[in-house]
Amino acid sequence: MKMYQVDAFTTELFKGNPAAVLVLDSWLDEALMQNIALENNLAETAFVKVIDDENYEIRWFTPTTEVDFCGHATLASSFVLFKDYTLKKQIKFHVKHLGIFIVTQADDGKIMMNFPIRRAEKLEKYPELLDQAFSKPFKNVYLNAQAYIIEYENVQDILNEKPNLELLKNLGKLRTAITADASDLDVAITANSSKYDCVSRYFAPANGIDEDPVTGSIHTGIAPIWAEKLGKSKILAYQASKRGGELYCEILENDRIEISGYGTLFMKADIYI
Numbered sequence: 001m002k003m004y005q006v007d008a009f010t011t012e013l014f015k016g017n018p019a020a021v022l023v024l025d026s027w028l029d030e031a032l033m034q035n036i037a038l039e040n041n042l043a044e045t046a047f048v049k050v051i052d053d054e055n056y057e058i059r060w061f062t063p064t065t066e067v068d069f070c071g072h073a074t075l076a077s078s079f080v081l082f083k084d085y086t087l088k089k090q091i092k093f094h095v096k097h098l099g100i101f102i103v104t105q106a107d108d109g110k111i112m113m114n115f116p117i118r119r120a121e122k123l124e125k126y127p128e129l130l131d132q133a134f135s136k137p138f139k140n141v142y143l144n145a146q147a148y149i150i151e152y153e154n155v156q157d158i159l160n161e162k163p164n165l166e167l168l169k170n171l172g173k174l175r176t177a178i179t180a181d182a183s184d185l186d187v188a189i190t191a192n193s194s195k196y197d198c199v200s201r202y203f204a205p206a207n208g209i210d211e212d213p214v215t216g217s218i219h220t221g222i223a224p225i226w227a228e229k230l231g232k233s234k235i236l237a238y239q240a241s242k243r244g245g246e247l248y249c250e251i252l253e254n255d256r257i258e259i260s261g262y263g264t265l266f267m268k269a270d271i272y273i
Contacts, residue, residue: 001022001270001271001272001273002022002023002268002269002270002271003020003021003022003267003268003269003270003271004020004021004022004076004080004265004267004268004269005018005019005020005021005040005042005265005266005267005268005269006018006019006021006075006076006079006080006263006264006265006266007263007264007266008072008073008075008076008079008214008216008245008261008263009072009075009214009216009239009245009246009247009261009262009263010214010243010244010245010246010261010262010263010264011262011264012264013264013266014243015243015244015245015264016072016213016214016243016244016245016261016263016264017043017072017212017213017214017215017243017245018042018043018076018213018266019042019043019044019045019046019070019072019073019075019076019077020036020037020040020042020044020045020046020076021045021046021048021073021076021077021079021080022036022045022046022047022048022271023048023050023077023080023081023085024047024048024049024050025049025050026049027047027049027059028047030066032273033045033047033059033061033066034061034065034066036061036271036273037061037062037063038063038064040063041063042063043062043070043072043073043209043212043213044060044061044062044067044070044072044073045060045061045073046058046059046060046070046073046074046076046077047059047060047061048077048080048081048093050085051094053085053086053087053088054086054088054090054091054092055091055092055094056077056081056091056092056093056094057093057094057095058074058077058093058094058095058101059096060073060074062204062207062208062209063208063209064207064208065207065208067207068096068097068098069095069098069118069146069217070216070217071113071115071215071216071217071218071219071220071259072213072214072215072216072245074093074101074103074113074216075111075113075216075261075263076263077093078091078103078105078111078113078263079111079263079265082105082111083265089104089105090102090103090104090105091103098115098116099116101113101114101115102114109262109263110248110260110261110262111260111261111262111263112258112259112260113216113258113259113260114252114256114257114258115216115217115220115256115257115258115259116220116255116256116257117220117221117224117251117255117256117257118144118145118146118217118220118221119144119221119224119255120142120143120144120149120221120222120224120225121142121143121144122140122141122142123141123142123143126141126143126148127148127171129167129168129170129171130148130150130176132164132167133163133164133165133167133168133176134150134161134163134164134178135161135162135163136152136153136157136158136160136161137152137153137157138150138151138152138153138178139151139152139153142221142225143174144220144221146174146175146217146218146221147174147175147176147177147202147204147218147221148171148174148175148176148177149176149177149178149179149218149221149222149225150176150177150178150179151179151180151225152178152179152180153180154180154181155180155181155182155189155199155240157180158178158179158180158199158200158201158240159189159199159240161178161201163176163203165203165205165210166205168203168205168206169205169206170206171206172206173206173207175202175203175204175206175207175218176202176203176204177200177201177202177203177215177218177221177222178200178201178202179198179199179200179201179222179225179226180198180199180200181197181198181226181229181230182196182197182198182199182238183196183197183230189238189240189244195236196236196237196238197226197230197232197235197236197237198222198223198226198235198237198238199237199238199239199240200215200218200219200222200237200238200239200240201239201240201241202215202218202239202241211241212239212241213239213241213242213243213244213245214239214241214243214244214245214247214261215239216247216259216261219237219247219249219257219259220257220259222237223235223237223247223249223251223257223259224251224257227249227251233250233251234248234249234250234251235249235250235251236248236249237249245261246261247259247260247261248260248261
C-alpha cells in the first residue's frame with residue numbers, strides 16, 4: 001500500500017508540519033488506521049477515500065485518536081492528490097460534521113483550502129489552569145470548538161513561553177493556542193518577519209501532540225480574531241514552532257475562510273499490512 005509523507009505549509013524540507021497520507025478505494029478497519037497513525041508517530045496521518053477524481057472523503061488520526069479536523073494534513077492530502085491522482089485543479093473533500101472543503105491548486109503549486117470559520121468567543125471567565133500552565137502575561141482568552149486561544153502581550157513572550165504540558169492534559173479534548181499581534185514585530189523570526197500579522201503556537205498534549213508544528217485548523221479561529229482587530233481581510237500568519245510555517249488566510253463571505261500554503265514531498269513508500 002502506498003503512503004506519502006508531505007511537509008505542509010512550507011516550501012522547504014524539514015520545515016512546516018509533516019503529515020502522512022494514504023489514498024484508499026475503501027476505508028480500512030478503524031483500529032488498523034489508528035495503528036498506522038501510531039506507527040507513523042506524526043501529528044496526523046490522513047486517510048483519503050476516493051469517490052471520483054474530483055470528490056474525496058477524508059479522516060485524520062493522531063498517534064492516539066481520530067480528530068474531527070486537521071488543516072495541515074488536508075493540505076498534504078491535496079498535494080498528493082494533485083500530484084498523482086487527478087488532473088483537476090479543484091477538488092472537494094466531504095467531511096463528517098463539517099460539510100465540504102473546496103481545495104484549489106494555483107499554477108505555482110500553492111494550495112488554497114476553503115474551510116468554515118470556527119469562530120472564537122471572548123471569555124470573561126476561563127479555567128484557572130490556564131494561568132497555572134502558562135508563565136507569561138496575557139490580555140484575552142477566547143474559546144472555539146477546538147481550543148482556548150490566548151492573546152499574549154507580544155511576540156517575544158510567545159517565543160519564550162514554556163507551558164506546563166502535564167497541566168494542559170487536564171483540558172482533555174480542548175487544545176490551547178497562544179497568539180500575538182505581529183504587525184509591529186521587531187523580532188527576526190524569518191526573512192518575512194516584517195510581513196506577518198500574527199504569530200502563534202499550539203499545544204495538544206492530551207491528543208498525543210505536545211506542540212504541533214503548524215496548525216491549519218486553529219487558524220480558522222485565530223485569523224478571524226486578528227482580521228477584526230487589524231481591520232483587514234487578509235492575514236499572513238506564522239506558527240512559531242521549531243519547524244515553523246506560514247499560513248495565508250483570507251476571510252470570505254458566508255462565514256468561510258481560505259487558508260493557503262505550500263507542500264513539499266519528503267517520502268513516498270510502500271507499507272505492508
